[in-house]
Amino acid sequence: xxxxxxxxxNPDGKVACGAIGIIRESxxxxxxxxxxxxxxxxxxxxxxxxxxxxxxSANNVxxxxxxxxxxxxxDLDVSIHFNAGAKDMSGNGRTTGxxxxxxxxxxxxxxxxxxxxxxxxxxxxxxxGVKINKKLYVLNHTKAPxxxxxxxxxxxxxxxxxxxxxxxxxxxxxxxxxxxxIEPSNxxxxxxxxxxxxxxxxxxxxxxxxxxxxxxxxxxxxxxxxEKLKAAGFDAAIVxx
Ligand SMILES: [Zn+2]
Numbered sequence: 001x002x003x004x005x006x007x008x009x010n011p012d013g014k015v016a017c018g019a020i021g022i023i024r025e026s027x028x029x030x031x032x033x034x035x036x037x038x039x040x041x042x043x044x045x046x047x048x049x050x051x052x053x054x055x056x057s058a059n060n061v062x063x064x065x066x067x068x069x070x071x072x073x074x075d076l077d078v079s080i081h082f083n084a085g086a087k088d089m090s091g092n093g094r095t096t097g098x099x100x101x102x103x104x105x106x107x108x109x110x111x112x113x114x115x116x117x118x119x120x121x122x123x124x125x126x127x128x129g130v131k132i133n134k135k136l137y138v139l140n141h142t143k144a145p146x147x148x149x150x151x152x153x154x155x156x157x158x159x160x161x162x163x164x165x166x167x168x169x170x171x172x173x174x175x176x177x178x179x180x181x182i183e184p185s186n187x188x189x190x191x192x193x194x195x196x197x198x199x200x201x202x203x204x205x206x207x208x209x210x211x212x213x214x215x216x217x218x219x220x221x222x223x224x225x226x227e228k229l230k231a232a233g234f235d236a237a238i239v240x241x
Pocket of ligand 1: 008009018019081082109
């Protein structure tokens with residue numbers, strides 16, 4: 001696929017930056033956008049980063065984003081945003097969640113948007129659904145089928161606690177492609193095998209030795225364990241089998 005991806009708004013600290021809550025929209029949208037692009041490229045797709053970092057106003061940012069989007073013949077335009085307005089700064093035990101916007105019910109972006117909100121909801125976020133909006137500039141000025149994703153709420157403590165840019169990006173990539181990006185096996189291949197010269201004791205160099213600590217049917221449980229391992233200093237990857 002050929003995919004245009006951009007983070008909404010100017011960077012934080014500049015005019016026309018995004019919403020600010022417990023986390024900052026412009027910064028997190030860029031974190032997610034960069035990871036989405038990395039994973040999509042890793043899966044072999046052609047991706048254009050249409051983010052604008054030096055707009056002079058909100059309209060100028062939107063206009064320049066659309067200019068970049070329309071300079072490529074893409075299958076999909078993906079605009080990454082974070083929502084605000086939950087006003088749940090102390091946490092009520094419930095996320096306010098994810099939603100996505102498309103221009104019309106006939107938009108070719110609709111099935112992608114539906115899969116994306118479903119994949120993000122599988123992380124534990126409330127699914128607010130795919131909504132029609134004719135007024136959003138990036139939806140009504142882009143040539144390719146377009147969607148705007150509001151990943152989760154920056155001003156909801158429960159959303160922020162669950163949010164992690166990598167799993168958010170993985171869910172978006174899965175929603176677009178149906179594919180799950182798996183890190184190249186550099187970290188898991190045993191470099192010592194090549195230098196020690198005693199492969200029988202170190203291992204077969206054509207095999208990959210996984211260190212497994214859990215296997216779950218529910219992805220949220222896998223993510224929860226991954227977070228615990230990361231917090232404990234382990235570099236943990238989720239592998240779908
Ligand atoms: Zn936004």
